Amino acid sequence: MILSFRWYGESDPVTLDKIRQVPVLKGIVSALYDVPLGETWPLEKIESLKAAVERKGFVLSAIESIPVHENIKLGRPDRDVLIDKYCASIRNMGKAGVPVLCYNFMPVFDWTRSNMAMPLPDGSNALSYDDVEVLKMDLSKGTKDLPGWSTSYDAKELRALLDGYKELSEEGLWENLKYFLEKTVPVAEESNVKMAIHPDDPPWSIFGLPRIIRDEASYDRFVTLVDSPNNGFSLCSGSLGARPDNDLPAMIRKFGGMGRIHFAHVRNVKITGKGAFHETAHPTESGSLNMFEIMKAYADTGFTGPMRPDHGRMIWGETGKPGYGLYDRALGAMYLAGLWEALQQKK
Ligand SMILES: [Mn+2]
Numbered sequence: 001m002i003l004s005f006r007w008y009g010e011s012d013p014v015t016l017d018k019i020r021q022v023p024v025l026k027g028i029v030s031a032l033y034d035v036p037l038g039e040t041w042p043l044e045k046i047e048s049l050k051a052a053v054e055r056k057g058f059v060l061s062a063i064e065s066i067p068v069h070e071n072i073k074l075g076r077p078d079r080d081v082l083i084d085k086y087c088a089s090i091r092n093m094g095k096a097g098v099p100v101l102c103y104n105f106m107p108v109f110d111w112t113r114s115n116m117a118m119p120l121p122d123g124s125n126a127l128s129y130d131d132v133e134v135l136k137m138d139l140s141k142g143t144k145d146l147p148g149w150s151t152s153y154d155a156k157e158l159r160a161l162l163d164g165y166k167e168l169s170e171e172g173l174w175e176n177l178k179y180f181l182e183k184t185v186p187v188a189e190e191s192n193v194k195m196a197i198h199p200d201d202p203p204w205s206i207f208g209l210p211r212i213i214r215d216e217a218s219y220d221r222f223v224t225l226v227d228s229p230n231n232g233f234s235l236c237s238g239s240l241g242a243r244p245d246n247d248l249p250a251m252i253r254k255f256g257g258m259g260r261i262h263f264a265h266v267r268n269v270k271i272t273g274k275g276a277f278h279e280t281a282h283p284t285e286s287g288s289l290n291m292f293e294i295m296k297a298y299a300d301t302g303f304t305g306p307m308r309p310d311h312g313r314m315i316w317g318e319t320g321k322p323g324y325g326l327y328d329r330a331l332g333a334m335y336l337a338g339l340w341e342a343l344q345q346k347k
Contacts, residue, residue: 001264001298002027003337004061004308006324009033009049014326016056022330024337027061027306028053029102038069038082041089046096061306062100062263063093064234065198068180073107074164075176083180087187094191100262100306101188102234104198105177107165107209108158109143111201111239116322117314118278126313127323129202129242131275139207162207170210174221177212181226188230194262194305196232197222201239203246204275215243216251229259236265238310241289242277248289249297256301264298266291266336267310279311279323282332292339299343309333 004027005019011033019025030053032045050060066089069082093101104110114133117125139162142154153161165173181195188195203214212218219233233255240246255261268287271277280287298307312328314320 001303001340002059002061002306003333003340004029004306005329005333006030006064006308007053008321008324010052012324013320014324016053016058018326020056020058022333025333026059027308028058029062029064029306029308030060031063031065037067038071038085040085041066041092043092043095046092046098050096050098060098062102062196063098064102064263066090066101066103068103068105070108070161072180073105073173073176074161074168075172075179079176079179083183086180087184090184090187090193090195091191094188094193099192100194100196102196102198102263104200105173105180105213106200106211107173108153108161109206109209112206113322115278120278120280120313124281124313124315124328126279127311128272128278129276130273131206134206162209165209168210170212173210173212174225177222178225181231185226185228185231189228194230194232196234196262198234198265199236199239201236202242202275202277203240204243215240215246216254219251219255223255223258223260232260232262234263234265235261236267236310237289237291237294238265238267238269238279241269241287242271244271244288249293252294252297253301256298256303261301261303262305264303264305264307265310266294266307267312267332279313281313281328282309282335291335295336295339296343299340307336309336 005025006029053060072079072082113127113129115128118128119125142158199213200211205211268280268289269277270280270287284291309329309332311323314325315328318325
């Protein structure tokens with residue numbers, strides 16, 4: 001296992017110099033943030049990102065993420081051109097020697113929350129989600145007023161996307177995902193890149209949009225779309241764990257045993273009602289997930305890929321990108337490292 005930390009590049013206030021003072025971290029997970037959506041990632045830029053990370057003593061253990069253009073997900077006429085550009089990015093990752101590519105296939109909205117700073121009883125704050133609050137959100141002005149949403153769609157663009165997906169339906173989205181994978185996975189095989197889809201977050205439909213990577217049944221279906229070891233998962237315990245019917249240790253054993261988990265996001269989450277949860281500190285007692293059993297499932301299946309703590313709370317007065325401060329993620333990394341060290345001793 002390569003314990004890793006997400007870094008948002010040179011403009012991230014959480015610098016590599018700070019991250020390297022967290023003991024035991026070996027890997028950095030990052031991306032290029034200045035390539036327009038849909039364009040190919042240039043080899044030189046991937047190589048210079050890798051060099052920047054290596055200069056500080058880390059390996060670039062995964063790219064998170066290369067976003068998938070909406071027109072690929074919608075199956076619009078220009079998808080072949082866009083998929084060719086995506087394949088070129090995969091080839092460049094391979095040439096640069098970056099082994100894992102995290103991406104997602106969530107329509108329109110990436111991860112979604114209703115409150116970016118919900119106060120917790122200990123004085124910290126965390127991201128939270130409640131279907132009831134999300135239903136009240138006004139989409140008539142586009143996405144600019146939605147919490148945490150960085151891609152900006154005006155009202156007309158958003159309406160066109162929502163209508164497009166409504167017409168497409170879940171089955172259509174599955175078909176378009178299969179089409180995308182049939183073109184990209186062979187390139188990933190040749191390039192020694194493992195593709196790793198991130199689950200939808202929250203793992204259910206929002207705003208009437210289809211969201212299909214959400215539970216064990218969807219994982220079962222996903223692995224059959226293209227049967228290749230390069231077609232796998234970024235298993236995110238905090239995303240999937242918002243559904244009480246997801247048995248995470250069992251899913252890790254099943255899909256890890258098949259060699260299909262290429263990247264692990266490990267964090268806890270507290271389910272507070274139907275369609276409602278908030279994020280928490282990483283330890284088991286802080287939330288609804290049994291973190292020891294999750295880590296044990298990774299240890300028992302011999303997981304060797306990158307693993308990172310995921311969103312942290314904001315603690316000790318830190319401000320910054322919601323979910324991506326330094327302090328609580330550093331605590332999370334140390335907790336995961338402690339569990340992992342103990343699990344290795346038992347072998
Ligand atoms: Mn995640």
